[in-house]
Every structure is written in structure tokens, then in C-alpha cells.
Amino acid sequence: MITGGSFLQLSNNSIVEHLLFDSRKVYAASSSLFFALKGSRRNGHHFIPELFNKGVKNFVVSEWTDISLYPGANIIRVENTLAALQQLATYNRRLFNFPVIGITGSNGKTIVKEWLHQLLHEDYNIVRSPKSFNSQIGVPLSVWQMSKEHNLAIFEAGISQPGEMEQLNRIIQPTIGILTNIGEAHNEGFENADQKVEEKIKLFDGAGLVIYCTDDWVADKAIVWKHETCFHKKGKYPFRIFSWGKMQKSTLQVLDIEKRNSETEIIALYKKNETGITIPFTDDASVYNAITCWCVLLHFGLRDEVIAKRMKLLQPVNMRLELKKGINNCTIINDSYSADLSSLQIALNFLSQQSPGSKKTVILSDFFQT
Structure with a gap:
């Protein structure tokens, strides 16, 4: 098996087109495979019932799972769900x-x-x-x-x-x-x-x-x-x-x-x-x-x-030094995607080049990685 695991339950052959790790982002439930990733804040295994009710029938888990709760589902158990996700992608790349x-x-x-x-x-x-x-x-x-x-x-x-x-x-x-x-x-x-x-x-x-x-x-x-x-x-x-x-x-x-x-x-x-x-x-x-x-x-x-x-036709990327017109003749630079000192320096350099002599305001959040 590509993921290095074994079936806890094999109910049917499914064609998998989409990989999921976020229970909030289910687009095509019947053709999705959910990886129950475990992080410092959330455990993906806790969201399996919700996803099953949304129509997801394919799961990769690393914890004991009561298969009787999920009739018709395919459930693979692996040692590490993140490693399994990476192994599957590596196989596809090859x-x-x-x-x-x-x-x-x-x-x-x-x-x-x-x-x-x-x-x-x-x-x-x-x-x-x-x-x-x-x-x-x-x-x-x-x-x-x-x-x-x-x-x-x-x-x-x-x-x-x-x-x-x-x-x-x-x-x-x-x-x-x-x-x-x-x-x-x-x-x-x-x-x-x-x-x-x-x-x-x-x-x-x-x-x-x-x-x-x-x-x-x-x-x-x-x-x-x-x-x-x-x-x-x-x-x-x-x-x-x-x-x-x-x-x-x-x-x-x-x-x-x-x-x-x-x-x-x-x-x-x-x-x-x-x-x-x-x-x-x-x-x-x-x-x-x-x-x-x-x-x-x-x-x-x-x-x-x-x-x-x-x-000559290059266009700016959303939220990366994105220049917009505001009210009262204001110019807004949206660089909200990144939050580190290097990105801030680049943004300030870009800001200094806009409308020399005009008043400038910088709105910042905390830099947690600094």
C-alpha cells in the first residue's frame, strides 16, 4: 500500500480525486480522502463523524477508530498520517x-x-x-x-x-x-x-x-x-x-x-x-x-x-504589495499576506516610493516569529 498502512475497513473501491485535512473545506465528498492529521491544537480524528455525515467515505487514521460508526466507509490505519499524506504525494510526483x-x-x-x-x-x-x-x-x-x-x-x-x-x-x-x-x-x-x-x-x-x-x-x-x-x-x-x-x-x-x-x-x-x-x-x-x-x-x-x-504586462499578486485607491485621495498598499521583518522592509521601501511628500500611515499586527 502506498501510504504504508492497512485497511481497518474496506467497503468499496473509490476513486480519490481530492485530499482533505480541513473538515471545513469539503468540496467533493464522495471523491475525497481525509487525512486525520494531529497537531498541537487540533486532532483530525475528532472531525471524522462530522465529515462522514457530510458524505466523506475515505479516511486515513493513526488512532483506534470504531468502524461500526462508519458503515460503507473505507478506513486505512497508518503509523503517521502526515507521513502517509507525503508518501501519497511522492508517489503521484513519480x-x-x-x-x-x-x-x-x-x-x-x-x-x-x-x-x-x-x-x-x-x-x-x-x-x-x-x-x-x-x-x-x-x-x-x-x-x-x-x-x-x-x-x-x-x-x-x-x-x-x-x-x-x-x-x-x-x-x-x-x-x-x-x-x-x-x-x-x-x-x-x-x-x-x-x-x-x-x-x-x-x-x-x-x-x-x-x-x-x-x-x-x-x-x-x-x-x-x-x-x-x-x-x-x-x-x-x-x-x-x-x-x-x-x-x-x-x-x-x-x-x-x-x-x-x-x-x-x-x-x-x-x-x-x-x-x-x-x-x-x-x-x-x-x-x-x-x-x-x-x-x-x-x-x-x-x-x-x-x-x-x-x-510589460505583469500584474500584482493579491495581498502582496497590492496597490489600491482609497477614499479622500488615499492610496492603500495591501501587503497583509506576510508578517516578518524582511517583508516589512520591502513594503516600507515600496511605500516610500509612493507620492513623495504625502503623509504615510503603517498598520501592523504582532510579528509572532520575530
């Missing part, structure tokens, strides 16, 4: 051979993922992480969506402490890895920035290509060390590098960044030829994320004129 992009980093994962979808959806049928599903639970739920209808996958992977990325790597098995940046998010879970980046780039084990910024010296040092160490030990490089930055060694060498009223022009050198894009944003984070996406498009072989046209 069924497909199309490119899989795995994105990690302190900030920018969701924006890069959503922008890549905006930039590539005309060429590929893309499956991607919903919202910011990048955790030990979110990643398997994302990877489960892969099907024969797709030919490109884009998944986020987020960690908050050492030892978490190896499992996400086994589930995603990326063919292309992207490191957005190394900031202060989840710093409390790591000894220092070096340890954090070393853990994050474990996502790239087995990948064929890694994309990152050479100007981020912590990331550059870690990736180059991993690259060279593997070569000295095994006689071959573990992956190819597609880097970007101001350094001459970068695959895409950034020559100039010119910010105007509402757009930014970026000039770079690629394969000894000068090329450029213009994006409808002026904040540093958007520039950084757009160049990262640019690298992916160049790797996929899109023509310069196609890239330039699509970059």
Missing part, C-alpha cells in the same frame, strides 16, 4: 516526467510562482501551488494536483527549521530549482544565515538547473560550495547554474536598472548580447523577482521580444 520548478527562499516565493504562471501560461499547461501552500502539509497537497493534463509544475517550498527540506525535496523532486533570496523570515529557527541557506538549497538535490542571484553573497557562497564540493567528490557537477547579478560571472549580467515614474527598465548581458526588459513596478523586490523570472524564460528559450512584451 508518475510524471515534465519539468518541475521548485522555489524556495525567505521572500518572493509566491510572487515568482504567480509571475511565472502569468508569463508562461500561453506556452504551458501549468499546475502550481495554491496560494502559499509551501509547508509539510501544503507541498503534498500541491503536488497531488499533478496530472497528465499538465506539462509544467511550479511549487513553493518553505521551511522554518533544519531537517524539513529533505522531505519536501523528496515530494517535489524539482528539475529546476530557484532560490529567491535569503532574508530574515524564520531566522529564529536557524543558528545563522549560513545554516538557513544550506538547509534551503537541499531542495535542489537531484535538480538539473539552479537559478539564483550572485549578488546575494550568502546564497552565492553556499551554492558555489555545494557545486564545487560535489565535483571534487564525484567528478561531476550536481547541477547547472543559471545565475544573475551585477558580477561578470553571472549568466545574466545586470548592466543597468533605471526606475521611472511607474516602471523600471533593466538592461543585461546574456550570451554576450545586450538585452532588456521593462516592468510596471519600481520597488526593489519586484525588480529582483522579475529578473529571477527572466532567467527562467531565457532558460526555456523564449525570444527576447516575447519576453519583453510579457514582462
Whole structure:
């Protein structure tokens, strides 16, 4: 059995299309499989009666369950329901051979993922992480969506402490890895920035290509060390590098960044030829994320004129530096999705660029991870 368990009760053969872990989000009960996850606050086993009454007939449990209460249900018992969920997603991933992009980093994962979808959806049928599903639970739920209808996958992977990325790597098995940046998010879970980046780039084990910024010296040092160490030990490089930055060694060498009223022009050198894009944003984070996406498009072989046209049409991502018009000539920036110091710094930088001289107000909640 894929989940590593055994049937407590097998009533019928069911086709499973949806995986559930939240009893409040039941969309297609008859074709759903519920994993009774156990957390510090809630135990999924307590919600089985409610789900059964809603029509769910397939369950994965790790505790004793009175099967007489659930006639007609299929119930599998495993040692660990989270591990079973991850094993099922890993099995599904192995069924497909199309490119899989795995994105990690302190900030920018969701924006890069959503922008890549905006930039590539005309060429590929893309499956991607919903919202910011990048955790030990979110990643398997994302990877489960892969099907024969797709030919490109884009998944986020987020960690908050050492030892978490190896499992996400086994589930995603990326063919292309992207490191957005190394900031202060989840710093409390790591000894220092070096340890954090070393853990994050474990996502790239087995990948064929890694994309990152050479100007981020912590990331550059870690990736180059991993690259060279593997070569000295095994006689071959573990992956190819597609880097970007101001350094001459970068695959895409950034020559100039010119910010105007509402757009930014970026000039770079690629394969000894000068090329450029213009994006409808002026904040540093958007520039950084757009160049990262640019690298992916160049790797996929899109023509310069196609890239330039699509970059001009980039749209903001909901709740990520989302600019809105308010009453009384106010401008509202909605950056409510993230709550860490790095994201706040990016948002404040973006705020400072809007209507110079105007009064500015910042509304904050507690930063529990700081």
C-alpha cells in the first residue's frame, strides 16, 4: 500500500480525486480522502463523524477508530498520517516526467510562482501551488494536483527549521530549482544565515538547473560550495547554474536598472548580447523577482521580444504589495499576506516610493516569529 498502512475497513473501491485535512473545506465528498492529521491544537480524528455525515467515505487514521460508526466507509490505519499524506504525494510526483520548478527562499516565493504562471501560461499547461501552500502539509497537497493534463509544475517550498527540506525535496523532486533570496523570515529557527541557506538549497538535490542571484553573497557562497564540493567528490557537477547579478560571472549580467515614474527598465548581458526588459513596478523586490523570472524564460528559450512584451504586462499578486485607491485621495498598499521583518522592509521601501511628500500611515499586527 502506498501510504504504508492497512485497511481497518474496506467497503468499496473509490476513486480519490481530492485530499482533505480541513473538515471545513469539503468540496467533493464522495471523491475525497481525509487525512486525520494531529497537531498541537487540533486532532483530525475528532472531525471524522462530522465529515462522514457530510458524505466523506475515505479516511486515513493513526488512532483506534470504531468502524461500526462508519458503515460503507473505507478506513486505512497508518503509523503517521502526515507521513502517509507525503508518501501519497511522492508517489503521484513519480508518475510524471515534465519539468518541475521548485522555489524556495525567505521572500518572493509566491510572487515568482504567480509571475511565472502569468508569463508562461500561453506556452504551458501549468499546475502550481495554491496560494502559499509551501509547508509539510501544503507541498503534498500541491503536488497531488499533478496530472497528465499538465506539462509544467511550479511549487513553493518553505521551511522554518533544519531537517524539513529533505522531505519536501523528496515530494517535489524539482528539475529546476530557484532560490529567491535569503532574508530574515524564520531566522529564529536557524543558528545563522549560513545554516538557513544550506538547509534551503537541499531542495535542489537531484535538480538539473539552479537559478539564483550572485549578488546575494550568502546564497552565492553556499551554492558555489555545494557545486564545487560535489565535483571534487564525484567528478561531476550536481547541477547547472543559471545565475544573475551585477558580477561578470553571472549568466545574466545586470548592466543597468533605471526606475521611472511607474516602471523600471533593466538592461543585461546574456550570451554576450545586450538585452532588456521593462516592468510596471519600481520597488526593489519586484525588480529582483522579475529578473529571477527572466532567467527562467531565457532558460526555456523564449525570444527576447516575447519576453519583453510579457514582462510589460505583469500584474500584482493579491495581498502582496497590492496597490489600491482609497477614499479622500488615499492610496492603500495591501501587503497583509506576510508578517516578518524582511517583508516589512520591502513594503516600507515600496511605500516610500509612493507620492513623495504625502503623509504615510503603517498598520501592523504582532510579528509572532520575530
